[in-house]
Amino acid sequence: MDYDVLILGGGIIGCAVAYELSKYSLNIALIEKDYDIADDVALINSAVVYDGSECDDTLMAKLEMIGNEMFDELSERLKVPFKRQGSLIVAEDEVSEEKVNEIYKRGIELGVKNIRILDKNQVYELEPNLNLKVLKAVYSPNTGVVCPYDLALAYGEIAFDNGVNFRLEEEVLDIQKITKGFRVITNKNKFTCKMVINTTPGQNYSIDSTEKSYKDKRNLSFFLLEKDCRFNYNNTIFTIKDSAENVRIIPTVPGNIILALNTEEPVGYENTLKEFNSFLGQIDENKINAFYQWPYYKDTIIIDESLIDKGYIKVIGKHYGQVTMTPSIGKMVCETIISNINCKLKKDFIDKRREVYNFRELSNEDRNQLIKVNKKYGNIICVCQNITEGEIIDAIRRPLGARTVEGIKRRTGATFGNCKGAHCFNKIVSILGRETNKRPTEIVNDLRNSNILKSRIKEFQK
Ligand SMILES: Cc1cc2nc3c(=O)[nH]c(=O)nc-3n(C[C@H](O)[C@H](O)[C@H](O)COP(=O)(O)OP(=O)(O)OC[C@H]3O[C@@H](n4cnc5c(N)ncnc54)[C@H](O)[C@@H]3O)c2cc1C
CATH class of the missing domain: 3.30.9.10 (D-Amino Acid Oxidase, subunit A, domain 2)
Incomplete structure (x- = not known):
């Protein structure tokens, strides 16, 4: 078998499941079709962490309530901005x-x-x-606000550091049942695995019997x-x-x-x-x-375990409170998996996100210290938000680093100021090209074929 567990989809739910399972002695991969994880998480920098009272579906309300109660400890541990503001x-x-x-x-x-x-x-x-x-x-x-993208990144980065293999830019085409486990077919590979967790909303593969449509x-x-x-x-x-x-x-x-x-x-x-x-x-x-x-x-989220005897779990549905429910869904799916597969808690699991500098929040003294060590922290790229070249390079080099302009924006906050990137967009493209060894014309904004520069105005022969 190539893997013990394959997680399909690198949204916030897939990343949370990867994080929870990375605590165990399992060989895990996560397959995501886009260049980056959590690309679909609402872009705006706050999501409401509901407490369940607003929700008229009792099951969803309970998932929200359980998730909500986990947020203080979780955000502190994963260093994710969270505020309980009522x-x-x-x-x-x-x-x-x-x-x-x-x-x-x-x-x-x-x-x-x-x-x-x-x-x-x-x-x-x-x-x-x-x-x-x-x-x-x-x-x-009880209600709070959290940065949902940052939460998804934190889950993903820790899972990555603890051995989960993130296969980005790879699209799942089908899942087939084989004698002992599954064959997952992507546009690049065929993998075998013992268990599959499918978090790709709306996707239907050979193994699925029902077509899911989003009604609400x-x-x-x-x-x-x-x-x-x-x-x-x-x-x-x-x-x-x-x-x-x-x-x-x-x-x-x-x-x-x-x-x-x-x-x-x-x-x-x-x-x-x-x-x-x-x-x-x-x-x-x-x-x-x-x-x-x-x-x-406002669908009901279903954790479909009807094929768990065969090793298949599917998280179905889309709901306005899904970020709130994520910690509880991640834990529930993980518990089901570990009770169906032979594994142990890892002794060397590191429950910590690698730290990066946030120039805006440092004192002038600390900024000067940092610039002495690395001059790139003295080069402001996004003037509106005070984001330095050093931070943009960190965003590219950190675990599961950014490969797109959108990835840089979301990780650092660059371009979100008053000028909306007019001043820094091109500079970010150049840094991305330099750091990833690509031409500026190959750099994409977000999705495949979203290249920012079409071609050079003039090409010179050497
Ligand atoms: C406007 C808006 C506001 C919201 N506000 C809140 C809020 O205030 N509070 C709250 O709690 N929640 C909120 N939510 C809910 C929450 O942001 C989303 O429901 C949640 O991000 C969904 O996460 P997911 O992992 O289930 O799905 P997705 O993020 O959709 O992840 C699925 C992943 O699977 C990948 N994928 C799909 N098909 C394939 C394939 N064939 N092969 C490989 N990969 C594939 C996709 O690229 C994607 O990355 C809001 C949602 C929206 C849209």
């Missing part, structure tokens, strides 16, 4: 007041700790800048506002109007604000702006750093 689910009219009462009742029945109903005055005490009509709200101190799909349109926008909130705020539209306001880990509009169909930039202008008062468009529209799912 949430308010606000009722603006009598219909939504009824819903707020239901959410509170459901939360109590589920066993969510310390949630309470607040009246209008108590809400304004917590959020003096809230420009909404408020009747009442459910308050939860809505749309999220969101603005990422600059830190110095005039809005200032302490909690994540949700409205639950009876109409098809809901609004959420999320103060992110680094201190920006996300304004998100949840609608049935994509509504575009202008309509999103109009909605928020009428809702919160005039937004200064110069303070909008980015606008995204993304499909938003």
Whole structure:
């Protein structure tokens, strides 16, 4: 057998499973079709860590609740930015007041700790800048925000350092049952293995009997506002109007604000702006750093173990709280695997992420020390975000290092400033080319064929 376990898909779930299984004496590989892991994790730098009370599906709510409780210890251990900042689910009219009462009742029945109903005055005490009509709200101190991409990277990097073989740019084409285990066919190889964990949503292979379609799909349109926008909130705020539209306001880990509009169909930039202008008062468009529209799912996540006797587990479904559930799903899948395969805990497992310098957060004294050791930390590449050449090189050279401009952006924060990369984009392409021994024309933004430079203007013969 080539491997004991093959994990298909390097999203946040695949990386979490790889991390949990890398604690055991197993020969593991993870296969991901893209250039980088966790490429699909929502790009914006904060995800809400829900506590289960907002969720009307009891199973999903429990997975959220268990995941939520794991976040303090996990984020501390993996050095992932996480902030427990609380949430308010606000009722603006009598219909939504009824819903707020239901959410509170459901939360109590589920066993969510310390949630309470607040009246209008108590809400304004917590959020003096809230420009909404408020009747009442459910308050939860448990809700948090995390950098989801960083969490996925941390899982992946530790798994990599503990021996998991990450096979990037390799697409799984089929999974076949063989006498003892499986044959996994990719566009590059054929592997045999004892067990398969399939986390590639929507993919159906010979072994699968059901076609999965995503039914509960809505749309999220969101603005990422600059830190110095005039809005200032302490909690994540949700409205639950009876109409098809809901609004959420999320103060992110680094201190920006996300304004998100949840609608049935994509509504575009202008309509999103109009909605928020009428809702919160005039937004200064110069303070909008980015606008995204993304499909938003509310399926039930199923950990399908119906073929576990044969050695196959499939994680099916897409859900808006999947980042929250990831620590619990990772552990559950791992427990099922280790109870079905002969393995032991490794004695030499290193539960630590390799550290990198974050120039922005260092004191001037530490910066000078660092520059004395390596001058590349004295060369600022992204002027808006103060990201140095040294950090970009670290992002390329660290375990599972960046191979795309998007990978650099997400690992370092470069290009996310006011100029949106106008100043540093080309410099990043050059550094990537130099460090990976490729021509600038070969460097891609993100996916295959997303090359940034088409060709040189002039070619000279030597
Ligand atoms: C707009 C938006 C906002 C969200 N906000 C939140 C939030 O606030 N809180 C929260 O908890 N969650 C949130 N989520 C949910 C969460 O980000 C996603 O559900 C989660 O990232 C999905 O992870 P995954 O690993 O299951 O799937 P994916 O990230 O889709 O990973 C699957 C991987 O498999 C790879 N793959 C697919 N097919 C193949 C193949 N044939 N061969 C090899 N590889 C393959 C893909 O390239 C991908 O990398 C949000 C999601 C969205 C879209």
